[in-house]
Amino acid sequence: MYTASKxxxxxxxxxxxxxxxxxxxxxxxxxxxxxxxxxxxxVTGVQNLAFGNVFPGVxxxxxxxxxxxxxxxxxxxxxxAPVTYSLALPTNLTSSGNNLPIGSWTGYLNTSNSTSxxxxxxxxxxxxxxxxxxxxxxxxxxxxxxxxPSNLPAGSYTGTVTLTVSY
Amino acid sequence: xKTRWYxxxxxxxxxxxxxxxxxxxxxxxxxxxFGTLLPGVPTVVSxxxxxxxxQFMIQGPHGTQGQLxxxxxxxxxxxxxxxxxxTFGGSDGGYSQSQNIGSQxxxxxxxxxxxxxxxxxxxxxxLGGTARPAPTQRAGAYTATxxxxxxxxx
Numbered sequence: 602m603y604t605a606s607k608x609x610x611x612x613x614x615x616x617x618x619x620x621x622x623x624x625x626x627x628x629x630x631x632x633x634x635x636x637x638x639x640x641x642x643x644v645t646g647v648q649n650l651a652f653g654n655v656f657p658g659v660x661x662x663x664x665x666x667x668x669x670x671x672x673x674x675x676x677x678x679x680x681x682a683p684v685t686y687s688l689a690l691p692t693n694l695t696s697s698g699n700n701l702p703i704g705s706w707t708g709y710l711n712t713s714n715s716t717s718x719x720x721x722x723x724x725x726x727x728x729x730x731x732x733x734x735x736x737x738x739x740x741x742x743x744x745x746x747x748x749x750p751s752n753l754p755a756g757s758y759t760g761t762v763t764l765t766v767s768y
Numbered sequence: 769x770k771t772r773w774y775x776x777x778x779x780x781x782x783x784x785x786x787x788x789x790x791x792x793x794x795x796x797x798x799x800x801x802f803g804t805l806l807p808g809v810p811t812v813v814s815x816x817x818x819x820x821x822x823q824f825m826i827q828g829p830h831g832t833q834g835q836l837x838x839x840x841x842x843x844x845x846x847x848x849x850x851x852x853x854x855t856f857g858g859s860d861g862g863y864s865q866s867q868n869i870g871s872q873x874x875x876x877x878x879x880x881x882x883x884x885x886x887x888x889x890x891x892x893x894x895l896g897g898t899a900r901p902a903p904t905q906r907a908g909a910y911t912a913t914x915x916x917x918x919x920x921x922x
Binding site: 626627628629630631632633634635636637638639640641679768 | 796911
């Protein structure tokens with residue numbers, strides 16, 4: 602009888618342990634959360650488009666290849682990323698309410714700081730697409746022609762060229 | 769002798785549910801993928817996004833209930849230990865007894881959620897979220913681990 606009671610007690614304990622393990626069942630599974638952050642785009646106006654002195658009635662052109670006077674923007678961003686760029690171009694340079702017409706825009710796009718090895722662009726035909734270099738660089742050169750009227754008052758004329766670049 | 773019969777009967781009654789149950793399991797099926805992010809621009813992935821939402825398959829005894837509990841990271845970790853904020857909203861979790869992403873019951877993944885297994889004994893859990901890169905977020909690949917725990921009660 603004593604032996605039978607011990608066996609019963611042992612069985613009961615085992616049974617309760619088994620029941621307890623059922624209540625404690627729990628399993629895990631995992632996944633990853635992932636994201637890739639691109640480098641932000643920066644656009645820096647590095648060099649102004651400078652016509653210097655102009656004379657009434659005499660048009661003057663600055664070529665995009667003019668290392669000293671052409672306008673230049675430097676762009677940085679994610680390496681090898683495709684981008685869209687656009688240029689906002691003035692139709693006049695102004696001074697005290699007087700206008701100096703500007704047009705015949707020319708441009709050049711390159712992944713290195715050079716006006717060779719890249720491609721000519723038509724600034725007035727943007728937005729357009731481009732691809733940053735493997736290092737995330739892009740260079741934009743612009744030239745144009747000013748056409749001073751014969752009665753243009755003397756003064757310092759300015760305008761703003763804006764380059765916008767986005768992924 | 770009478771005591772022995774009692775012992776045997778008790779053992780059978782208690783042990784029967786153990787042998788009658790199917791095993792429970794949680795399987796990670798698909799990562800929660802935010803894709804390409806721009807610094808300063810939050811990106812939301814919906815739990816109904818078939819391509820980007822996080823997905824788990826769960827299995828358990830049909831007709832029984834289980835409790836889901838997520839371990840959710842608050843950041844993704846990237847290059848040089850840089851972190852990217854990750855948040856979950858009150859309806860970013862979804863459960864589908866039929867394993868159909870189009871027929872989910874939404875729930876708050878930050879809280880425990882009780883599910884009932886179908887007759888097939890399986891179901892799908894979906895997870896969305898929001899990644900919030902800072903304006904100065906360092907470029908690169910970021911990752912974190914999301915864990916789902918399933919506990920069942922007989």
